[in-house]
Amino acid sequence: MRQIKTLITAIFFSLVCTTISVKAGAEEINKGDAAAFQEIITFQIMAFQADNADAAFAFATPKLQEIFQSPENFISMVRQGYAPVYRPKSFEFGQTELKDGHPTQVVTIVGPSGTLWAALYTFEQQPNGSWRISGVYLVKQPGAAA
Template identity: 45%
Template sequence: MLHMRGSLQSFAGALFAAAFLLMQGPARAQDPTLAETRAIEALISSQIDAFRSDDSTRAYSFASPVLQRQFVNPETFMSMVKGGYQPVYRPKSVAFGRLREVKGNLVQEVFVVGPDGKDWTALYAVEQQPDGSWRISGCKLLDEPRVSA
């Protein structure tokens, strides 16, 4: 049974990564505004806070509708995060980098120190909803420490 659970988590993690890599959207006509940057940072911070308190319902609420359909319910979503995204599930520290456009989508760099003390860069893809709010549409963890100039 544990093997099947691990396989399900691996499959769910692969779906999450695939959603991130396959995102396509219309090109933006302008750079992100300060208001957009603040809203997106608040969104990601709120989801990380929900992870830290094991509030699966709240964490799931910040996911885009597409991700919510893929992961069916808050418990499945949280299981995937616990299994494959420990650096954002239980970060020791979080710092925001650039918000940039990638293939017509906004991607927020987030520098995290994972629970084991290792540095990671999390790339959060976000999408604006019809009501103007923002939701997280994917996260890709890169085994890259923050580079300072």
């Protein structure tokens, strides 16, 4: 009986250590993924600037594509509600981090009217291992860009 308790304790300890190790690893975003996020954002902004709805739409997750149903609906929504992303004067990448379990790339954007914004791009990994944009949250920053 004592051997069984020892074995169960050892298995439990091993599982806890493995879970802690996996969780710690999952909370870090590797440099390759961070570089992919920045590339995806850059290409999507370039697609917006060229009014290439198909290309911009391709960077969105299947769930977002289902919601907007077409590239035209998607780019129309971006034009109306996300002018800083649609026509930025400039943008610069900040920190890549996990927010609420979602990989998030922070981007500082100077909008078309010179207003400073923080854009929080969230990403979702696809079954084939690639990444797509799952959301963008704009936060107006104090002051204006120089």
